[in-house]
Amino acid sequence: MAELTTLARPYAKAVFEAAKERDAVGSWDQALALVGMLAADGAVKKILANPGLSEQRKAELFFDTAEEQMPEALRNFLLILAENKRLALLPEISTLFTFYRAELERTVNMKVSTAFEMTPEEQQKLAEALSRKLERKVALETAVDRSLIGGVVVNTGDLVIDASVRGKLAKMAKALGS
Structure with missing residues (x-):
């Protein structure tokens, strides 16, 4: 590749x-x-x-x-x-x-996985927050992943933001296993 x-x-x-x-x-x-x-x-x-x-x-x-x-x-x-x-x-x-x-256009497409369906208002708030953070226009592609338990996972290219319950539990398990 x-x-x-x-x-x-x-x-x-x-x-x-x-x-x-x-x-x-x-x-x-x-x-x-x-x-x-x-x-x-x-x-x-x-x-x-x-x-x-x-x-x-x-x-x-x-x-x-x-x-x-x-x-x-x-x-x-x-x-x-x-x-x-x-x-x-x-x-x-x-x-x-x-x-x-x-x-060139200062845009980014992001994939958002959530445990539950996001409302259009929630999607808009998340897109605005990401736009401010990344200083780019953000377009979201959403998907539901029940295995996340709760929270959200956002990714684009090599940027991954894991704010899911599953991710936090995995971090805790790793910390306790050390």
Whole structure:
């Protein structure tokens, strides 16, 4: 995974800068998400690994699928990826592009797990508190996890805030076991 990220990073930075220059970050993010999702599909992976198919034809498969959403400059980017035999990096490039967009727009998507369903008011209060703490606009994705017993677990990327009863009990058990 880290190797794919390392290979994908220069391509993602280049396509992000090109999108910024054209003031098209949002539309390119959507188009890259689509082709990234396609490239992650098992059947498409087999096609991309087929040595009997030309790299040009492999790129054209993406053009045919995402025709309306594919700006001309992004088509050229896919051709460059195809020439360098890097179309398989599209899922990682898309992920990095979305990360760069979030950094530019100072936004963050956070996953929130709670023991019980949160009301819209509770979600709004939590989003506002996290926004103040992180100095970013926060979008929440909520899920119910009854095993938490109570409280909340918030995570995004490498940041995890565990304020659950289960987490506190685990810390107490560890402290008592020492």
